[in-house]
Structure formats: C-alpha cells, structure tokens
Amino acid sequence: MSGRRLVLGLGLSAILATSALVTACDKPASDPSSSAADGGLSALTSESKSNTKSQISAAAHAPAMSLQPVGQQTGDAVEIGLRAAAAKAAPDMQPEGPLGRAELAQGFHSGMLVSLKAGRCYAVVGFGSGVQDLDLQLLTPPNYDVISEQDQSDDNTPVIGRSPHPICPATTVDLPFKVDVFAEAGGGSVGVQLFSKAAQ
DSSP states (O other), X not given: OOEEEEEOOSSHHHHHHSOOEEEEESOOTTOGGGHHHHTTGGGSOHHHHXXXXXXXXXXXXXXXXXXXXXXXXXXXXXXXXXXXHHHHHOTTOEXXXXXXXXXXXXXXXXXXXXXXXXXXXXXXXXXXXXXXXEEEEEEOTTTTOXXXXXXXXXXXXXXXXXXXXXXXXXXXXXXXXXXXXXEEEEEEEEEEXXXXXXXX
C-alpha cells in the first residue's frame, strides 16, 4: 500500500505510552516531506525544538475553525482555491466531513478535529486567500502535543498526505486527530478540507 501509515497501537493506552509514528511506504529517501518520519523532533536543533514547542502550545489553545456543512457551497475564493489545490494534491480522493474556515491574522492559529478511520487513506488540503505562507500540522490524540505530520511548503496551499503518498492509519479504531492551521506570513480567509479514499 502506497502512502504514509500512522502506527497508533491498539488503543488510547498505547497512545499515552508512545508517540504516534509516521512511516513512509514506498517513499523515496530524498523526499523532503519525509523529514517528520525520518528525523522527528529528535533531529531538530535546540532553537527549532523551542519554536516547535511554542507552536504546539499555541495550536493547543487556538480557537476552533467554523465548520461549513457538507454540501453547502459559497463559491468564494477559499472554496475555489481549495478545489484547485485538491485537484492537484488529492486527485483520486473525495471530500470527507465539513470544510473548516477561519479568519487569521499573521502569526495566529486555528484548528479542527478530523476522524481518521481504519481502511481509508487521507489528505488534508488547505488554502489561504491573502495569506502568503499557510502551514498545516496534524497533531496526535489524546493531548494533541505531538506532531504526526506537517506541511513542508512555503505557500498558501499546504497539503498533508499529497498524492501519491496519502496518510493511511494503521489502527482498528477511529481516532480524532487535530489539524492545526497557522498563518506564518500574511493574513486573510483560510479553509481546510479533509479528503479520503478507500485503502488499497
């Protein structure tokens, strides 16, 4: 199976004891987006660790995104940008769950919970209208203080689980991960959508 596999153990007790690991399946070693899997927080400098800890703390206390119900369409710049980004990053997937929306000033976070299910593979796609650099992080339950995966780009269309390497949970239970969205440069209207397909 091609994609990232979240190795989560068999229950919350295992999650409390160990961090969620992300392994890249059939992924070239040179792929820069494999850094979270191959290096993790242990590979960061002291300054980067401090910055990452600060980011996670900010994400944990960030306001929740407003949720746009499935099927409701506004046709605004955020929706149009998300559709265009998803067509490239997750062309074989369908939207799952509501679209998360927020107004973010530069340097601010917002977030939403997404349920990742066994037997499916996922991508998380974001778009920022007026934002120059929008970042995404996928935070591990139950405390949401460990980064499972993060976007590696410096643009306004961040993606986690970009095709052909989606995120495929290796678990028998559905788990609520937290998607953190951060306006690193610029501010404006942002949207985040989970996409999925059946695992192969």
